[in-house]
Amino acid sequence: MLIPVFFVYSLYLLFRGHDRPGGGFIGALVISIGLIFHMIAFGVYETQRIYRIDTTKLTSIGLLVGFVGATLAWFVGRDFFVALWSSITIPGIGTLSSVMLFDVGVYLTVIGAILKIAFTIFKE
Amino acid sequence: MAIVLLLTLLLSFFTLFFYRFHPKAVGLFSAFGTLAIFLFLTAYIGDVSAGQYLVQEIRWVTELNINLRFYLDGLSLFFALLITFFGSLILFYSTTYMQGKKQANRFFFYLILFMASMLGVVLADNIFLLYIFWELTSISSYLLISFDHEKKNARYAGMQALLVTNLGGLALFGGLLLIGHAANSYNLSTIIQFDHSSLGTYSNAILFLMLLGCFTKSAQFPFHFWLPNAMAAPTPVSAFLHSATMVKAGIFLIMRFNPLMEGMEGWSISLLIVGGATMIIGAVKSLMEDDLKKILAYITISTLGLLVATVGAGSELAIEGAVLYLLVHALYKGALFLLVGNIDKKMKTRNISELSGLFSSMPFTGTATILACFAMAGLPPFLGFIAKEKLYEALLNHGSIGYVLLLFVFISSAVYFMLAVRLSFGVFFGKQPSIKNTGDVPFLMWVPPILLTLLGLFFGIGGIYISPLLTQVYASMVQKPIVNGLDLSLWHGLNKAFFLGVLTWFVGFVFYRNAAKLADGLKMGAHFLPSVEHMYTSLLRKIDAWSRLVTLFFQNGFLTRYLKVIFVVLIGLLAWVYIEGDLFKTAIRFGESTASTEIYEWVPLLLILTGCAVVLKSSSRLRMLVSLSLVGYGIAFFYAIFSAPDVSMTQFLVETITLVIFTMILHRMPKNVTFPLERRTFLIATISCLFGIIMTLVLIAVQSYDLDPTLKNFYLENSAPSAHGENVVNVMLVDFRAFDTFGEIVVLCMTAIGVVALINLKPKNEKL
Numbered sequence: 040m041l042i043p044v045f046f047v048y049s050l051y052l053l054f055r056g057h058d059r060p061g062g063g064f065i066g067a068l069v070i071s072i073g074l075i076f077h078m079i080a081f082g083v084y085e086t087q088r089i090y091r092i093d094t095t096k097l098t099s100i101g102l103l104v105g106f107v108g109a110t111l112a113w114f115v116g117r118d119f120f121v122a123l124w125s126s127i128t129i130p131g132i133g134t135l136s137s138v139m140l141f142d143v144g145v146y147l148t149v150i151g152a153i154l155k156i157a158f159t160i161f162k163e
Numbered sequence: 164m165a166i167v168l169l170l171t172l173l174l175s176f177f178t179l180f181f182y183r184f185h186p187k188a189v190g191l192f193s194a195f196g197t198l199a200i201f202l203f204l205t206a207y208i209g210d211v212s213a214g215q216y217l218v219q220e221i222r223w224v225t226e227l228n229i230n231l232r233f234y235l236d237g238l239s240l241f242f243a244l245l246i247t248f249f250g251s252l253i254l255f256y257s258t259t260y261m262q263g264k265k266q267a268n269r270f271f272f273y274l275i276l277f278m279a280s281m282l283g284v285v286l287a288d289n290i291f292l293l294y295i296f297w298e299l300t301s302i303s304s305y306l307l308i309s310f311d312h313e314k315k316n317a318r319y320a321g322m323q324a325l326l327v328t329n330l331g332g333l334a335l336f337g338g339l340l341l342i343g344h345a346a347n348s349y350n351l352s353t354i355i356q357f358d359h360s361s362l363g364t365y366s367n368a369i370l371f372l373m374l375l376g377c378f379t380k381s382a383q384f385p386f387h388f389w390l391p392n393a394m395a396a397p398t399p400v401s402a403f404l405h406s407a408t409m410v411k412a413g414i415f416l417i418m419r420f421n422p423l424m425e426g427m428e429g430w431s432i433s434l435l436i437v438g439g440a441t442m443i444i445g446a447v448k449s450l451m452e453d454d455l456k457k458i459l460a461y462i463t464i465s466t467l468g469l470l471v472a473t474v475g476a477g478s479e480l481a482i483e484g485a486v487l488y489l490l491v492h493a494l495y496k497g498a499l500f501l502l503v504g505n506i507d508k509k510m511k512t513r514n515i516s517e518l519s520g521l522f523s524s525m526p527f528t529g530t531a532t533i534l535a536c537f538a539m540a541g542l543p544p545f546l547g548f549i550a551k552e553k554l555y556e557a558l559l560n561h562g563s564i565g566y567v568l569l570l571f572v573f574i575s576s577a578v579y580f581m582l583a584v585r586l587s588f589g590v591f592f593g594k595q596p597s598i599k600n601t602g603d604v605p606f607l608m609w610v611p612p613i614l615l616t617l618l619g620l621f622f623g624i625g626g627i628y629i630s631p632l633l634t635q636v637y638a639s640m641v642q643k644p645i646v647n648g649l650d651l652s653l654w655h656g657l658n659k660a661f662f663l664g665v666l667t668w669f670v671g672f673v674f675y676r677n678a679a680k681l682a683d684g685l686k687m688g689a690h691f692l693p694s695v696e697h698m699y700t701s702l703l704r705k706i707d708a709w710s711r712l713v714t715l716f717f718q719n720g721f722l723t724r725y726l727k728v729i730f731v732v733l734i735g736l737l738a739w740v741y742i743e744g745d746l747f748k749t750a751i752r753f754g755e756s757t758a759s760t761e762i763y764e765w766v767p768l769l770l771i772l773t774g775c776a777v778v779l780k781s782s783s784r785l786r787m788l789v790s791l792s793l794v795g796y797g798i799a800f801f802y803a804i805f806s807a808p809d810v811s812m813t814q815f816l817v818e819t820i821t822l823v824i825f826t827m828i829l830h831r832m833p834k835n836v837t838f839p840l841e842r843r844t845f846l847i848a849t850i851s852c853l854f855g856i857i858m859t860l861v862l863i864a865v866q867s868y869d870l871d872p873t874l875k876n877f878y879l880e881n882s883a884p885s886a887h888g889e890n891v892v893n894v895m896l897v898d899f900r901a902f903d904t905f906g907e908i909v910v911l912c913m914t915a916i917g918v919v920a921l922i923n924l925k926p927k928n929e930k931l
Contacts, residue, residue: 064813065813065816068816068817068820071820072816075820075823075824076823079827098912098915101908102908105905106905109902113222141901141904141905145904145908148908148911148912151912151915152911152914153820153915155916155919156824156915156919157820157824159922159923160824160828160918160922161827
């Protein structure tokens with residue numbers, strides 16, 4: 040039941056990060072805790088099944104997204120790792136930018152890695 | 164040029180993923196694709212031969228002088244053509260050779276990846292780019308050598324090659340950095356226009372480092388021992404990497420930097436000595452081997468030495484000879500390796516004494532081998548003949564050093580001749596083999612070698628076709644305007660060089676007749692000489708034994724021992740610094756400033772103290788764990804109080820997660836914990852108290868220093884306007900210092916993989 044709450048809170052933290060406390064890493068930790076609690080209660084297989092979590096895919100996609108976010112500027116002629124900001128502002132999420140993309144990448148990667156560790160230890 | 168690299172990289176990934184669907188088609192596609200790249204590069208021959216050169220630049224991190232800059236001149240085009248042409252032939256060969264082998268898709272992936280990195284090395288203009296590709300060749304070579312990873316000697320050889328070439332790579336990087344700093348430019352095309360005087364005080368260091376890099380990669384003495392062991396790799400790898408391309412990378416770099424380092428004192432001498440030694444050692448050792456591949460490997464070592472020494476000689480003829488000989492060697496050696504692979508595949512043996520009379524059953528392979536050996540022996544009208552003549556001519560006019568080198572080259576060439584005869588006539592003619600043979604190898608396995616040898620023949624007769632390009636190669640190496648082009652005519656008249664050539668054949672033939680006696684004599688002599696490889700192995704073993712001793716002392720298996728040692732050393736160091744810096748007054752000042760404290764500051768403090776007390780008192784591990792987390796939460800509260808909300812939140816969350824994970828692990832451990840003896844408890848208590856005291860004192864001292872606010876102000880000022888963010892900490896993490904963060908998440912993934920590997924690959928037993 041609490042998982043949706045965790046999830047929303049974690050996303051909120053993710054997008055808040057730039058102007059107020061929060062950020063990708065913290066958001067990832069919050070959702071991880073939620074899922075770990077679920078895992079303790081219901082077991083690894085249940086958790087993995089219900090939420091369709093593939094930790095390897097999560098980490099890989101996370102790294103890829105982060106990488107794209109970082110190098111996006113390069114494809115349009117600027118230097119590597121320069122930030123690109125657009126003028127699109129979505130209320131509640133903030134201004135879209137390559138930095139945000141990078142943060143999302145961090146988010147996904149951290150979730151993947153922590154869950155991978157937790158699942159492995161718990162399965163054993 | 165960047166497009167060339169991009170296409171090659173894409174090709175490598177393509178083969179990785181799609182090979183299993185249709186092995187033969189994908190293999191052929193990769194071969195044709197490489198051929199297409201080769202043809203694309205040939206379009207540049209015209210311009211480059213006329214003396215032009217091309218530079219291409221793509222921005223990367225301009226502030227750090229790291230850009231994707233490529234440079235195409237005679238030298239790089241020559242090598243690029245060599246690499247791609249060879250690459251496509253090898254891929255054709257591999258399509259048949261690797262049929263049915265497991266993980267063959269990885270083989271193609273590594274091979275094409277290697278080709279891409281090799282292309283990167285020769286095309287790179289920016290120093291850092293060069294280094295990255297250099298190391299990539301080492302890594303892909305490692306993966307290729309230990310491809311048959313089930314075999315112990317393959318793994319060992321791969322690791323050895325990696326260690327040796329990486330050592331050189333590190334040295335090379337240092338040398339390159341120094342050059343960039345001294346010449347104030349990080350682009351090769353600019354650097355080679357200077358001469359060595361611009362290197363200033365760094366010249367000796369640069370010389371040493373650069374040569375170390377080149378010598379390790381090109382298997383020069385004393386770093387030559389990894390190459391024969393690398394023969395554990397599959398045949399296409401040996402043909403591609405260890406005769407035609409990778410080992411030539413060091414030579415390429417020497418050639419590339421020749422204009423810069425020419426006049427330098429140590430340059431010529433080092434090249435001559437090391438090259439000369441390698442040349443002779445390679446030739447001699449090749450006579451003592453029976454394994455065909457090892458024989459070829461040692462001859463390669465010898466030839467590489469010859470090339471190095473000749474470049475060291477430095478005269479116009481010598482350099483021309485070196486360039487020619489490089490091409491010659493690549494052509495015939497690559498062919499020979501492939502042909503040996505054919506023999507190996509069909510006869511299941513590589514022992515030269517067991518092979519004879521193969522011609523009737525393997526006519527194609529036989530013909531190709533005979534032709535290749537003609538080239539190796541330096542017989543006309545092959546290009547090899549022209550190269551040898553030019554070398555002799557160069558050395559005859561070089562003074563006393565020339566004569567010494569001439570002797571070395573003469574002996575080596577005689578050995579080459581002898582082995583050429585042995586490999587061709589000895590193996591393919593003579594008495595019939597006792598082993599029944601099922602015929603020759605498939606089409607794709609003898610056509611590439613034949614093509615290579617025929618090229619040697621073709622260029623020998625039609626030298627004018629390659630002369631313009633090779634002249635440009637020479638031009639790159641001296642950076643001076645050319646007067647005349649390279650003279651590649653077959654007949655130079657009955658001069659001394661010609662007679663020397665004939666004499667070489669004669670002596671070589673004598674060697675051949677007395678092969679067995681020669682081998683035995685040399686083997687006996689070898690027992691008295693130290694072997695470098697033995698030194699390498701014994702060095703590794705000694706380091707291993709010594710580290711085991713040290714480790715056993717400090718890490719006797721008890722965690723407490725490790726911690727005690729760590730803490731004692733830490734206390735000692737910090738105390739020493741404290742007393743040295745006379746930091747005691749800071750403590751006094753601090754005491755005066757802690758006048759006012761609010762009530763809410765006491766709450767987390769109490770939390771922390773309670774946590775500590777419970778830990779000390781309790782006997783259940785779970786209780787200890789939870790109370791430790793209490794301490795963690797207390798600290799997190801402090802962070803919040805001191806206006807560090809992000810850190811505080813992170814601390815809270817991480818504390819929670821580690822608590823949960825530890826509890827899971829605790830699940831599988833005994834309920835109560837046993838304590839050490841009374842005496843030991845006292846020791847632990849003392850160390851802990853001392854550690855606490857010294858850390859407190861140090862932190863107080865740190866507090867009293869005014870930190871340099873420049874960085875802090877920069878971030879505070881720039882965070883909002885240029886980075887669009889009010890939360891400075893986060894902005895730093897994902898924008899200003901995003902590169903760090905990226906590195907960290909990569910490490911996090913590696914940790915996760917490590918955990919999975921450790922836990923899942925353990926043998927299943929109850930104790931964790």
